[in-house]
Amino acid sequence: MPEDAMRHPALERGRAAVITGAASGIGLAVAERLAAIGMRLCLADRDAAALEAARGQLAATGAEVIAVPTDVSRREAVQALRDRALEAFGEVAFLMNNAGREGGGALLNGDPAVWTATLDTNLFGAVHGMQLFGPAMAASGRPGAIVNTGSKQGITAPPGDAAYNVSKGALKLATEALAHELRNIPGCQVTAHLLIPGFTFTGFTRRRQVHKKPAAAWTAEQVADFLLEGMGRGSFYVLCPDNDVTRExxxxxxxxxxxxxxxxxxxxxxxxxxxxxxxxxxxxxxxx
Structure with a gap:
């Protein structure tokens, strides 16, 4: 994030951030930028080994950081994450519901278990976060922000992965509802934001046996910078381009x-x- 860019008021030195899906990719890139500001970090991810590596990487820079292995599809796990963050930091200024998984293809012949797992993670994982963290953040009277990581596939719905499209389409609607509710709470200074990445080189890409960043893709760091700049502008829809697809x-x-x-x-x-x-x-x- 450029030094002269306007910063969202929740992003302050000493305040606390919780990021799910933080062991790699966009989540880790956002954590790195918040650490540079001087925020205290609570990282969450299902992959405990990768999560600990991310914690160590950030701690080596001097950041105050804890790691909580978390399966966001389980509400009790997200509640434990909230409790641990509050125990460590006393408050949460920034919540990023970033954990996600890929879907599994078609509707008519789709695997019901894949559909359930996709919705449980991509939609309900974020719903758990919003419901368990949001009320206290809103009631605090202090600036805060909740970011949900959506997808262009949840808007234009390209054929080929209906489960993923449905999960991200529902998450878009849930995030819009969150923004409306927050702005109608007297004294609330918490804002909602929907991050809509373009083609990004992340762990999802690598799992498709693509080990070198494609020329068309943005890096996770570019997406993180674009998110923070968009939040600083007050954008709700943070619609990212990439090296192949323009805003137009x-x-x-x-x-x-x-x-x-x-x-x-x-x-x-x-x-x-x-x-x-x-x-x-x-x-x-x-x-x-």
């Missing part, structure tokens, strides 16, 4: 997806052969 392209894809309803086109018409030419004209900015 994202905006047109999102508008086309919303237009399916208004224009009464077939569902997911962007991928429907009868609408391919119209979509291409739309992306090119043509009205003919």
């Amino acid at each position: 392209m994202d905006e047109r894809r999102i508008l086309w997806a919303a237009g399916d309803i208004v224009a009464d086109r077939p569902a997911l018409s962007r991928w429907h052969p009868d609408h391919a030419k119209a979509f291409a004209r739309f992306m090119a900015g043509r009205k003919d």
